[in-house]
Amino acid sequence: MHGVVVVLVASVVIFGSLFLAPGSPITALTAGRPVDAHTRALLEARYDLNAPFVVQYVHWLGHAVRGDFGTSYVESESVTAVMAPRIATTLILVTMCSLLVIVAGMLSGAVAALKRGPIGTAIVVAEAIGLGVPTFVASLLLIAIFSVQLHWFPVFGSGSGFIDEVWHLTLPSVALALGSVAYIGRLTQASVEGELRKEHVTTATARGLPRGRVIRRHVLRNAAIPVTTASGIVIAYLVVGAAVVETAFSLNGLGSLLVSSIAQDDFPVIQAVSLVAVLAFVVIGFVVDVICARLDPRITLE
């Protein structure tokens, strides 16, 4: 129920903000070439650009709930058709990246908290670097080393066929995941260290429970709750936040589509991609809630 309200409010904000943005749909429709008043009027009539805000919004929403986001001003094609191949690319990229973030992030964080000494220090240093290197620099370094020098991976593109796509998206997902892995690692480490100091852990240890059992049941399980919530937010952000990596690797994902649509005033596409991003947030948020409820019975789903 919350999710529906969030999506509705977001849809008003998304639709409304484009009314206030500089530029005009006519720019997109005429590819930026100046046109005379007559042509302009014809285009405005064809694309229903003169109706009041509320009328346009209701009209748009009515079609959007049925999966029809209108026609792209730039591509002369349905927005759904423009987005379809990109959703697949983004889905694979985000999945690969999420796996990296969850597995590498949580693992490195837990190890850093539990294994003090050189290993822990090394992880902390690596995380600091991961947080410090901007995504585009990471992308270019990875391309320079693994594509241009070693020829292990392609420089650009998202490939065709599942195996080929995974091969094409390996470097992008590493570049994209780097910062998030470090962030989740840090968070996991802090969370695990916090749990280790809690009374119930001391009690469990004092009762003579084996260390492995204490760590698994009393430390990691509790520490996982804030980390899961944060991971959800990080992963939801990746859906459109991948724009820099997508541009650097010339991938046709939703992020770069959003950026290019904004640059070209392609309003129907901007609206659709933004709405998909909001939906992703809501869905991932729901999944996170379910996982948290499983981890801690005290948390209930409404």
Added chain:
Amino acid sequence: MEPPTIAGPETYVVGTETPKSGRIRSTARTIVAVRRIALCARLVARSGLRQRGRWTVVAAAIGSATILSACGGVSSSSNAPLALTTYTPAPKGELANVVWDLPIGEPVPLDPTKDWNPSENEVLAQMCDSLFRINAAMQIVPDLAESYSHPNPLTWVYNIRPGVKFWDGKPLTGKDVAYSLERQINPAVGSVYLQPVGVMIAGVKQTGPLQVTVTTHKPNVLVNEMMGTGMGVVTEEAFTKAAGNNYGNPQTGVMCTGPFEFKSWTPGQQIVLVRNPHYWDAALEPKVARVTFKFVTDSSTLTDALLTGEIDGTYDAPGSSVTELRNTPAGHLYVGPATDLAGLVAIGGNTNRETRILGALSLAINRPALAKVGYSGAAAPIYSSSVFPIHYPQAAPVYQAYNQELSKEFGQRTVNLQEARRLVAQVGKITKPLTMVYTAGITTESVVATAIVAEAQAVGIPMQAVPLQPAAVNALYLSPAARKNYDLLLSFELWTDMTDPLEAMAVNTLPGPTNLSRWTLPPAALREFNEANATLNPTKRAELTVAVDKVVVKSNRYIPLLYTPERMFLGKRITGPSASWPYAFHYPWTTQLGAAG
């Protein structure tokens, strides 16, 4: 058509490294500001790999500080001047596939009425024939119009080549030609060619099975020449009508007569064309079975893709990577003639006082210095906004002499500065600073804008540079209301489709929506413009054009700054096409492509 008389391009010399943008509205813009830093990061990594082995450099390069500090050194490296090359070696064999990039980005629908930007025209010219073509020497030569006649000053009669077939096997008729041209002038279609040239056409009529007659309101040679651009592209009537609004979009494609057929278009990924086995022009038989167009806009990614051979070639190669592309064994960078310039457009007021202020500004700007700071010395100063150093081969001597005259008049820095200060003193104190808009996020644009402001202030013209987002800059091209708030627009996109200076003059100085300043030719100059446009003899036409241009130059509404040549990169396995600018999108140059060895 006139006999070939070109001499200029091979001998003209300027520097290299000229970032040229078409009407870019690509994702690249958003991260271009960091491009230079990023490029340096890559260069550091790469040079390190050569010197110190793989893993040391990973460790070294990961520290962001190293990368950032290394940047200044790399970007300030200078380049030796380079002669312009028009032609590349002829191919020695056939190839199965060539991958070519469109650095301006993915095309909008491949419909000739919507295709104004370079990407679309570049792809369309491989598939669709026009009535004429523009060849590498910038001459307008016959294409689908086998011949034409000009029975009276208002009439152009085109005789269409017999025996030409569309890809679907249907024969090309005068009806298809008339239909295609009518689309360009029908206001309901809203073609990008409607203004300012389309409206000069009074009517289009099929006057024979293979004949079409175009009538103009006034005697008009420009209309005839424009048949060599996208305006003269012929598409199949039946297919176009059936496709309706979907014509040219990724799923529908186009139906034309050209040497390559539309095969597929995966949005965001690629456009694939395949050889048309029944192409009518035996002289242009393709030597490549398949051409794949990619849309890599990011300069660094494109450079890497060219260096690794994942992309075979591109026009408009990244300006920021000229040094790398010139020194790689992976291919060859050619710098060729183009009809392209960077300049200022006065979009503000229109009084005599402003004419003098703008005149002072034009004199105050040190063009060679701009070429140095913005283009690493790779562009040449220019003083006319429509007559380029390389232009209109039929009348090259007239235009070259005119350009030399302008250089002599405006090329003396000390005299210019004195005159600029004198004009400013005459005008009196300027209280409100001039506002100059440029596109945010592009290194060259911000560097040039900053230099202009400094030079203006040095002669006493208060000035302010205003960076705007691409969408807001585009709005300036479109809406007079949006232009009202600013005085000047710094544009790197003042290229023309054609080699006849009258096209740029029509776009810039006739009344109509393409005229961004509100300044129009005064009556006497307009008479000369019309007379020039009615004159067939190229030399006389050029002399009249020069006379009009002198008035345009004096108006100072278009302040030309730098002439920017074309950069074409060809990977080592391919050769053939020319490094010439209008040719890139008004000639089926993929037919020239082939194996280098």
